[in-house]
Amino acid sequence: MTSNIGLRTLLVLAALGLLGGCATPTPYDYTAFERSNPASILVLPPVNRSPDIKASYSVLSQVTYPLAEAGYYVLPVAVVDETFKQNGLMNADEMHMAPPAKLREIFGADAALYIEITRYGSSYKVLTSEVAVEAHGKLIDLRSGQLLWEGRALASSAENQNQSSGGLVGMLITAAVNQIVNTLSDRGHEIAGITSRRLLSAGIPNGILSGPRSPHYQSRLAGR
């Protein structure tokens, strides 16, 4: 009898374990983020790992919208870039090496966002020409140096591209024409804007939390 109960418990536990396995990825641990509670964010010029030299400034010029609309004060990105250069830090890699305490002293921001661009621009892939931008971001508390949040996002022109009929030659021509259109019209910049919003908006799974200037901020505080 006792062993029967034991078996039942085991089965229930096993079932629970299975359910746990089915559940979607573990929710992000926001403990450090909530404790830090930053109000202002310094976005450093992104480090670019793609072959397109435009990538860093293209992404940097589009990070303010999602972060500010999420409720944070975002320091003026181009002015910040200028300040770094006047202090002898000429490229993003060097800027990312600057000590958090020094950044805090000059810019007075609560947190800094370090972005790395892993993909930017068009690639000709025989049958499709795709423009994709992928970036990774890390939010660091400038008072403690602690990691508050990190995330990754990708956007691609291929997301809505239906394979048009017209045979192999037709597809090859379409791909070649797309490649030209994608290059000429700064498609990369448009896609980078989508990547940036996917990476840095609040109210999305595992995204950043709403900041003090957001209308959702009070409910976030109340809900924890």
Place this chain on the structure above:
Amino acid sequence: MSLTFRAGAATIALALLSALAGCVSQPKPLYHWTGYEEQVYEHFKNEKGPHEQIAALEASLQQARARDEIPAPGFHAHLGMLYAEVGKADQVRQQFETEKTLFPESAAYMDFLMRNFER
């Protein structure tokens, strides 16, 4: 009879549509965005001169005032930097001060910029 029915159906359809539109529509942004990110990108691309960028941002400011919207965080500071490029010292200070008033979070950095600009 059929006319009133049709009118009724049309009203319901319209109500449903507006309800749907209500679900889909985005909340109003917190700030006035026209021009800011575009001009930041222009500044980085360095294809147009500062005068053209200043003109675009000043036009956007007029629009923000007319709509009673707050310019995006960084807007006034960026404009101040452009005024520094064309040597309009009084405008530089005014823009940095406005940024500070609208966003007290920027105070430390704006003070840093003004100290450096005066040197």
